[in-house]
Amino acid sequence: MTKFADAFTALIGNEGKYSNNPADPGGETMWGVTKRVAVANGYTGNMRDLTLDVAQTIAKTQYWDKYRCDEFDAHIGFQVFDAAYNGGHPAQWLQQACGAVVDGAIGPGTIAAVCAADPMKVVMRFDAYRLQYLASLKMPTFADGWMNRIANNLLIGAQ
Template structure:
């Protein structure tokens, strides 16, 4: 995995297609993009028709570029992209995994800490914090199998 495009392909492999599960607080989604996010990005069509290019644009502009993921080890960048796209306390997990000051705000000090962290240690720690978060969500019973499979796949990618 060497670029945003590689990371995006792996991300979409985690997401799948159209879903409107009443147990999912995110509501209607396509390719992991919620209707709210799609509308905020200017998409006005039916969610089941959301183009892959729109999902790619959202991933790049909203979840990749703001965290300067092009500057990081690709294994680390993918883990962060996947979590940021999927939701959670990403800045805090980044800080905990890298040893940066834990304030939940992503800035230059956090970016520097990630850059200097051992990539494999970072990936392992980041995944652990993310999994703990997922396990504590009230929706865990409904989605645990999928989230566990996603995290296992991500760890395998991180170890490649």
């Protein structure tokens, strides 16, 4: 997995199509894109009609580029991308995982620390912080799905 397109294909394997679960604070979603994010990115249609191409464009700008995923080992970039897309604190988890200053901004210091670290250790630590966060949310309706998502991501990375 070395390109955004490959990462997006793997990510969409974790996402469903349309959802409007009242227990989900993200609300109405299509391809994992929330209505709030879609509207903020200029989408004005019905969420059920949001195309995969529009979702991919939003994913590239809002989650892949914003978190500078191209600048990391592909395994790390995918984990950060998936976590950003799914919600949480991916910049802080990445900084904790590589020993960088935890300020929530991915800048030159974070990139240097990530690139100097063992990629597999970063992935394992990153996912450990992510799992701790998800467990703290106390949302049993979604816990199994989140755990399976992270397990799937680790399996993809092990290929």
